[in-house]
Amino acid sequence: MKVLVKDLIRVYRLGNVEVQALRGLNMDVKEGEMVSVIGPSGSGKTTLLNIVGGLDQATAGYVQVGDVTVTALQPSQLVDFRRKHVGHIFQTLNLIPTLTTAENVELPMIAMGASRRFRHERVKQLLEIVGLTERANHKPDEISGGEQQRVAMSAALANDAPVLLADEPTGELDTVNAKIVVDYLVKVNKELGKTIIMVTHDPNVARAADRILKIEDGLIKSALTPAQIVKEEAAVSYVDQLRARIVDIDAQLVKLDEAFKTGKINGDEYVERRQNLKQTRTSLDEELHRMGVVT
Numbered sequence: 078m079k080v081l082v083k084d085l086i087r088v089y090r091l092g093n094v095e096v097q098a099l100r101g102l103n104m105d106v107k108e109g110e111m112v113s114v115i116g117p118s119g120s121g122k123t124t125l126l127n128i129v130g131g132l133d134q135a136t137a138g139y140v141q142v143g144d145v146t147v148t149a150l151q152p153s154q155l156v157d158f159r160r161k162h163v164g165h166i167f168q169t170l171n172l173i174p175t176l177t178t179a180e181n182v183e184l185p186m187i188a189m190g191a192s193r194r195f196r197h198e199r200v201k202q203l204l205e206i207v208g209l210t211e212r213a214n215h216k217p218d219e220i221s222g223g224e225q226q227r228v229a230m231s232a233a234l235a236n237d238a239p240v241l242l243a244d245e246p247t248g249e250l251d252t253v254n255a256k257i258v259v260d261y262l263v264k265v266n267k268e269l270g271k272t273i274i275m276v277t278h279d280p281n282v283a284r285a286a287d288r289i290l291k292i293e294d295g296l297i298k299s300a301l302t303p304a305q306i307v308k309e310e311a312a313v314s315y316v317d318q319l320r321a322r323i324v325d326i327d328a329q330l331v332k333l334d335e336a337f338k339t340g341k342i343n344g345d346e347y348v349e350r351r352q353n354l355k356q357t358r359t360s361l362d363e364e365l366h367r368m369g370v371v372t
């Protein structure tokens with residue numbers, strides 16, 4: 078099921094203050110595609126997902142999920158839309174602590190009015206999909222954070238919605254568990270054909286998708302392939318290396334001054350070594366400037 082977002086605007090009003098969370102955002106996700114939306118904190122990621130998922134309403138603009146024009150729905154219709162069309166996974170591991178894994182997955186199906194037999198069959202299938210059959214009778218505090226997020230994922234799949242929305246699904250996980258969760262999302266996308274929009278601030282997580290959209294100040298600024306984002310990341314770490322060398326040279330300069338002042342080296346040696354260090358520092362600065370980094 079495709080997702081189409083056109084000129085989406087969301088303004089929040091806090092007393093007299095207006096916050097423009099989305100400023101005319103456009104996005105086009107194809108049926109069966111897995112897309113990451115990457116951007117810094119406060120760029121509008123959650124707002125976007127909540128509007129697409131029918132949890133929040135747009136100020137202006139157009140959102141279509143499959144054949145449904147979400148932006149035209151009344152609040153009562155949005156409830157039905159959420160139930161049938163989307164599964165939502167949140168950053169916080171929001172399982173009910175007193176229920177087992179199986180019960181947490183079963184819960185949304187009780188709300189849907191499914192029969193007990195159907196529910197139990199489906200819970201079995203869903204736990205198998207996320208590799209948690211062995212954890213069916215464990216409570217959330219008896220399993221890892223990564224496993225908890227996989228329980229949340231199977232609960233989000235319970236209604237068999239064609240679109241899965243994941244808001245920072247790895248936000249509270251370590252790198253190893255983050256990778257496992259993302260691998261399962263990719264599996265769900267490929268094997269079950271779910272359209273997935275995953276929001277994250279982590280390039281390593283984002284690159285698992287078919288396409289990566291960069292969001293900034295409430296707008297999609299560019300689209301990247303996984304290979305491009307890996308390259309960008311490499312560029313970032315090169316910048317970090319340059320910065321680290323500058324810090325190192327500055328420390329050497331301080332030491333050199335000290336050595337001269339305390340008479341450990343003579344004036345000639347001081348001037349020569351100082352010049353060399355300064356020259357290296359200038360070329361590192363220039364390299365950073367070439368890479369678009371303002372120092």
Ligand SMILES: Nc1ncnc2c1ncn2[C@@H]1O[C@H](COP(=O)(O)OP(=O)(O)O)[C@@H](O)[C@H]1O
Nearest residue numbers: 089091096098117118119120121122123124125
């Ligand atoms: N309910 C709200 N009331 C007021 N401002 C909000 C609300 N939700 C989000 N915002 C503001 O909208 C902007 C985008 O927020 P959000 O979508 O949560 O960003 P992200 O998920 O990328 O961190 C931020 O400036 C945030 O403070």
Ligand SMILES: [Mg+2]
Nearest residue numbers: 122123124244
């Ligand atoms: Mg957010």
